[in-house]
Amino acid sequence: MLEIGTQTHPLPHQDALYILLHRNQVLIELDNEFLIPFTHFQPNSKMSAIYCGQWHGQDVFVCRFESIPKGFSEIGLRELLFLQDQAHYLLLSRAHQLSTWDRDHQFCGRCGAPMNEKHTKEHTKICSVCNLRHYPRIxxxxxxxxxxxxxxxxxxxxxxxxxxxxxxxxxxxxxxxxxxxxxxxxxxxxxxxxxxxxxxxxxxxxxxxxxxxxxxxxxxxxxxxxxxxxxxxxxxxxxxxxxxxxxxxxxxxxxxxxxxxxxxxxxxx
Ligand SMILES: [Zn+2]
Incomplete structure:
Protein backbone atom coordinates (compact mmCIF):
# COMPACT_ATOMS: atom_id res chain seq x y z
CA MET A 1 0.00 0.00 0.00
CA LEU A 2 0.99 3.62 -0.47
CA GLU A 3 1.88 5.64 2.61
CA ILE A 4 1.70 9.35 1.96
CA GLY A 5 3.41 10.39 5.24
CA THR A 6 4.65 13.78 6.42
CA GLN A 7 8.40 13.24 6.43
CA THR A 8 10.78 15.54 4.52
CA HIS A 9 10.62 14.63 0.85
CA PRO A 10 13.80 12.76 -0.17
CA LEU A 11 15.71 13.53 -3.38
CA PRO A 12 15.50 10.93 -6.16
CA HIS A 13 17.88 8.05 -5.51
CA GLN A 14 18.98 4.74 -6.97
CA ASP A 15 17.00 2.46 -4.64
CA ALA A 16 13.72 4.28 -5.21
CA LEU A 17 10.79 3.15 -7.36
CA TYR A 18 9.63 5.24 -10.32
CA ILE A 19 6.36 5.79 -12.14
CA LEU A 20 6.97 7.06 -15.64
CA LEU A 21 4.44 9.12 -17.54
CA HIS A 22 4.28 10.41 -21.09
CA ARG A 23 1.75 13.23 -21.34
CA ASN A 24 -1.30 11.71 -19.60
CA GLN A 25 -0.32 8.11 -20.31
CA VAL A 26 1.50 5.62 -18.10
CA LEU A 27 4.67 4.06 -19.53
CA ILE A 28 5.10 0.29 -19.41
CA GLU A 29 8.05 -1.81 -20.52
CA LEU A 30 7.32 -3.68 -23.73
CA ASP A 31 8.18 -7.13 -22.38
CA ASN A 32 7.11 -6.55 -18.76
CA GLU A 33 3.58 -5.39 -19.14
CA PHE A 34 2.40 -4.49 -15.67
CA LEU A 35 5.56 -4.03 -13.65
CA ILE A 36 4.67 -0.65 -12.16
CA PRO A 37 6.34 1.09 -10.41
CA PHE A 38 9.80 0.48 -11.90
CA THR A 39 13.03 -0.27 -10.09
CA HIS A 40 16.47 0.55 -11.55
CA PHE A 41 15.59 3.88 -13.07
CA GLN A 42 17.55 7.08 -12.51
CA PRO A 43 16.14 10.40 -13.73
CA ASN A 44 18.54 12.80 -15.43
CA SER A 45 19.13 16.29 -14.03
CA LYS A 46 16.64 17.92 -16.44
CA MET A 47 13.77 15.73 -15.27
CA SER A 48 11.44 16.83 -12.55
CA ALA A 49 11.00 13.81 -10.23
CA ILE A 50 8.19 14.30 -7.72
CA TYR A 51 8.04 12.34 -4.49
CA CYS A 52 4.73 10.44 -4.11
CA GLY A 53 5.29 8.67 -0.76
CA GLN A 54 6.35 5.15 0.20
CA TRP A 55 5.15 2.06 -1.60
CA HIS A 56 5.61 -1.03 0.57
CA GLY A 57 8.36 0.82 2.47
CA GLN A 58 10.24 2.11 -0.60
CA ASP A 59 10.37 5.73 -1.78
CA VAL A 60 8.40 6.25 -4.98
CA PHE A 61 8.72 9.12 -7.47
CA VAL A 62 6.89 10.12 -10.63
CA CYS A 63 8.71 11.45 -13.74
CA ARG A 64 7.21 12.80 -16.95
CA PHE A 65 8.78 12.17 -20.37
CA GLU A 66 8.38 14.43 -23.41
CA SER A 67 8.63 11.49 -25.80
CA ILE A 68 8.31 7.73 -25.35
CA PRO A 69 11.72 6.24 -24.45
CA LYS A 70 13.03 3.18 -26.30
CA GLY A 71 11.70 -0.15 -25.04
CA PHE A 72 8.52 1.37 -23.58
CA SER A 73 4.94 1.74 -24.70
CA GLU A 74 2.12 3.72 -23.13
CA ILE A 75 -1.24 2.80 -21.63
CA GLY A 76 -4.09 4.98 -20.32
CA LEU A 77 -4.70 5.36 -16.59
CA ARG A 78 -8.37 4.55 -17.24
CA GLU A 79 -7.42 1.21 -18.83
CA LEU A 80 -5.15 0.42 -15.87
CA LEU A 81 -8.07 1.01 -13.51
CA PHE A 82 -9.67 -2.11 -14.96
CA LEU A 83 -6.45 -4.15 -15.22
CA GLN A 84 -4.83 -3.54 -11.83
CA ASP A 85 -5.91 -3.76 -8.20
CA GLN A 86 -7.28 -0.77 -6.29
CA ALA A 87 -3.98 -0.12 -4.44
CA HIS A 88 -2.00 0.21 -7.70
CA TYR A 89 -4.72 2.41 -9.15
CA LEU A 90 -4.55 4.75 -6.12
CA LEU A 91 -0.76 5.00 -6.43
CA LEU A 92 -0.98 5.81 -10.15
CA SER A 93 -3.77 8.32 -9.51
CA ARG A 94 -1.65 10.17 -6.99
CA ALA A 95 1.41 10.12 -9.27
CA HIS A 96 -0.69 11.40 -12.19
CA GLN A 97 -2.28 14.20 -10.14
CA LEU A 98 1.04 15.38 -8.68
CA SER A 99 2.71 15.31 -12.07
CA THR A 100 -0.19 17.27 -13.65
CA TRP A 101 0.04 19.86 -10.86
CA ASP A 102 3.80 20.24 -11.40
CA ARG A 103 3.37 20.68 -15.18
CA ASP A 104 0.43 23.10 -14.92
CA HIS A 105 1.84 25.34 -12.17
CA GLN A 106 5.10 26.53 -13.69
CA PHE A 107 4.20 30.18 -13.07
CA CYS A 108 2.44 32.00 -10.27
CA GLY A 109 -1.25 32.60 -11.03
CA ARG A 110 -1.20 35.92 -9.17
CA CYS A 111 2.03 37.69 -10.26
CA GLY A 112 3.34 35.52 -13.13
CA ALA A 113 6.78 34.81 -11.58
CA PRO A 114 8.34 31.36 -12.26
CA MET A 115 7.49 28.85 -9.51
CA ASN A 116 10.83 27.24 -8.72
CA GLU A 117 10.62 26.97 -4.97
CA LYS A 118 9.04 23.85 -3.50
CA HIS A 119 8.14 23.02 0.08
CA THR A 120 10.32 20.19 1.38
CA LYS A 121 7.65 18.44 3.50
CA GLU A 122 4.46 18.82 1.51
CA HIS A 123 3.37 19.31 -2.07
CA THR A 124 3.31 23.08 -2.13
CA LYS A 125 4.93 25.51 -4.55
CA ILE A 126 5.66 28.92 -3.05
CA CYS A 127 6.02 32.01 -5.21
CA SER A 128 9.40 33.62 -4.43
CA VAL A 129 8.03 37.07 -5.36
CA CYS A 130 4.57 37.31 -3.76
CA ASN A 131 4.62 34.22 -1.46
CA LEU A 132 1.39 32.78 -2.86
CA ARG A 133 1.18 29.03 -2.23
CA HIS A 134 -0.02 26.60 -4.90
CA TYR A 135 -1.27 23.14 -3.91
CA PRO A 136 -2.20 20.19 -6.14
CA ARG A 137 -5.73 20.78 -7.40
CA ILE A 138 -8.46 18.40 -6.23
ZN1 LIG B 1 3.49 35.31 -7.19
Missing part, protein backbone atom coordinates in the same frame (compact mmCIF):
# COMPACT_ATOMS: atom_id res chain seq x y z
CA UNK A 139 -11.95 18.93 -7.67
CA UNK A 140 -14.77 17.32 -5.65
CA UNK A 141 -17.62 15.75 -7.64
CA UNK A 142 -20.69 14.08 -6.18
CA UNK A 143 -22.11 10.83 -7.56
CA UNK A 144 -25.43 9.51 -6.27
CA UNK A 145 -27.63 6.42 -6.53
CA UNK A 146 -31.33 7.24 -5.97
CA UNK A 147 -33.87 4.75 -4.62
CA UNK A 148 -37.62 4.68 -5.13
CA UNK A 149 -39.04 1.57 -3.40
CA UNK A 150 -37.59 -1.49 -5.18
CA UNK A 151 -36.26 0.62 -8.05
CA UNK A 152 -33.19 2.76 -8.62
CA UNK A 153 -32.71 5.64 -11.03
CA UNK A 154 -30.26 5.13 -13.89
CA UNK A 155 -29.44 7.67 -16.55
CA UNK A 156 -27.41 7.92 -19.74
CA UNK A 157 -25.47 11.03 -20.77
CA UNK A 158 -24.95 12.04 -24.42
CA UNK A 159 -21.29 10.80 -24.35
CA UNK A 160 -22.06 7.38 -22.82
CA UNK A 161 -22.34 4.20 -24.93
CA UNK A 162 -25.94 3.57 -26.11
CA UNK A 163 -26.54 0.69 -23.71
CA UNK A 164 -24.68 1.95 -20.59
CA UNK A 165 -26.67 3.46 -17.71
CA UNK A 166 -25.24 5.09 -14.62
CA UNK A 167 -25.75 7.40 -11.63
CA UNK A 168 -26.27 11.15 -11.51
CA UNK A 169 -22.97 12.99 -11.03
CA UNK A 170 -21.55 16.50 -11.19
CA UNK A 171 -19.01 18.99 -9.87
CA UNK A 172 -19.47 20.68 -6.50
CA UNK A 173 -19.93 24.44 -6.94
CA UNK A 174 -17.89 27.03 -4.97
CA UNK A 175 -19.40 27.59 -1.53
CA UNK A 176 -21.66 24.55 -1.68
CA UNK A 177 -21.85 21.57 0.74
CA UNK A 178 -21.65 18.06 -0.72
CA UNK A 179 -25.29 17.41 0.25
CA UNK A 180 -26.43 20.63 -1.45
CA UNK A 181 -24.54 19.56 -4.58
CA UNK A 182 -26.32 16.17 -4.53
CA UNK A 183 -29.79 17.79 -4.27
CA UNK A 184 -28.99 20.44 -6.92
CA UNK A 185 -27.50 18.03 -9.48
CA UNK A 186 -30.50 15.68 -9.18
CA UNK A 187 -32.93 18.59 -9.55
CA UNK A 188 -31.04 20.02 -12.56
CA UNK A 189 -30.40 16.76 -14.40
CA UNK A 190 -33.63 14.81 -13.85
CA UNK A 191 -36.02 17.23 -12.08
CA UNK A 192 -36.49 15.10 -8.92
CA UNK A 193 -36.50 15.91 -5.22
CA UNK A 194 -34.68 13.60 -2.80
CA UNK A 195 -34.35 13.08 0.93
CA UNK A 196 -32.14 11.05 3.28
CA UNK A 197 -28.89 11.93 1.44
CA UNK A 198 -26.09 9.88 2.99
CA UNK A 199 -22.38 9.40 2.28
CA UNK A 200 -21.24 5.94 1.13
CA UNK A 201 -17.68 5.98 -0.28
CA UNK A 202 -15.19 7.95 -2.38
CA UNK A 203 -12.70 7.36 -5.21
CA UNK A 204 -9.98 9.60 -6.69
CA UNK A 205 -10.76 10.03 -10.37
CA UNK A 206 -7.57 11.50 -11.83
CA UNK A 207 -8.93 12.54 -15.23
CA UNK A 208 -7.42 14.98 -14.42
CA UNK A 209 -8.09 15.74 -10.73
CA UNK A 210 -11.59 14.88 -9.55
CA UNK A 211 -12.44 13.27 -6.22
CA UNK A 212 -15.69 11.34 -6.65
CA UNK A 213 -17.78 11.42 -3.46
CA UNK A 214 -20.50 8.74 -3.51
CA UNK A 215 -23.95 9.03 -1.91
CA UNK A 216 -27.28 7.24 -1.61
CA UNK A 217 -30.52 9.25 -1.63
CA UNK A 218 -34.25 8.41 -1.47
CA UNK A 219 -36.84 9.71 -3.91
CA UNK A 220 -39.11 12.39 -2.39
CA UNK A 221 -41.11 13.81 -5.31
CA UNK A 222 -41.34 15.01 -8.91
CA UNK A 223 -41.46 13.41 -12.37
CA UNK A 224 -38.32 12.40 -14.27
CA UNK A 225 -37.46 15.29 -16.60
CA UNK A 226 -34.08 14.78 -18.35
CA UNK A 227 -32.10 18.03 -18.82
CA UNK A 228 -31.59 18.63 -22.56
CA UNK A 229 -27.94 18.17 -23.56
CA UNK A 230 -27.02 16.64 -20.18
CA UNK A 231 -29.16 13.49 -19.97
CA UNK A 232 -30.36 11.52 -22.99
CA UNK A 233 -32.51 9.14 -21.01
CA UNK A 234 -33.35 8.42 -17.35
CA UNK A 235 -35.66 5.79 -15.86
CA UNK A 236 -36.52 3.88 -12.71
CA UNK A 237 -35.24 0.30 -13.00
CA UNK A 238 -36.36 -2.62 -10.78
CA UNK A 239 -33.28 -3.93 -8.95
CA UNK A 240 -33.78 -7.45 -10.36
CA UNK A 241 -33.87 -6.17 -13.94
CA UNK A 242 -31.09 -3.61 -14.39
CA UNK A 243 -29.65 -2.57 -17.75
CA UNK A 244 -25.90 -2.54 -18.49
CA UNK A 245 -24.13 -0.55 -15.72
CA UNK A 246 -20.48 0.59 -15.20
CA UNK A 247 -17.68 -1.81 -14.24
CA UNK A 248 -17.28 -2.53 -10.51
CA UNK A 249 -13.76 -1.01 -10.54
CA UNK A 250 -15.46 2.40 -10.73
CA UNK A 251 -17.28 4.02 -7.81
CA UNK A 252 -20.31 4.29 -10.08
CA UNK A 253 -20.52 0.50 -10.47
CA UNK A 254 -19.77 -0.05 -6.78
CA UNK A 255 -22.56 2.33 -5.68
CA UNK A 256 -25.13 0.60 -7.87
CA UNK A 257 -24.16 -2.90 -6.68
CA UNK A 258 -24.09 -1.84 -3.04
CA UNK A 259 -27.45 -0.09 -3.29
CA UNK A 260 -29.04 -3.19 -4.85
CA UNK A 261 -27.61 -5.33 -2.01
CA UNK A 262 -28.98 -2.93 0.63
CA UNK A 263 -32.45 -2.88 -0.90
CA UNK A 264 -32.51 -6.69 -1.17
CA UNK A 265 -31.39 -7.08 2.43
CA UNK A 266 -34.02 -4.58 3.66
CA UNK A 267 -36.72 -6.62 1.84
CA UNK A 268 -35.86 -9.87 3.61
CA UNK A 269 -36.07 -8.29 7.10
Missing amino acids: SPCIIVSIRNGDQILLARGPQAPKDRYSNIAGFVEAGETLEQAVAREIQEEVGLEVTNIRYVDSQPWSFPHQLMVGFFADYAGGDITPAPGEIEEANWYPIDNLPNTPNNATISGQLINLHVEHIKKAKTH
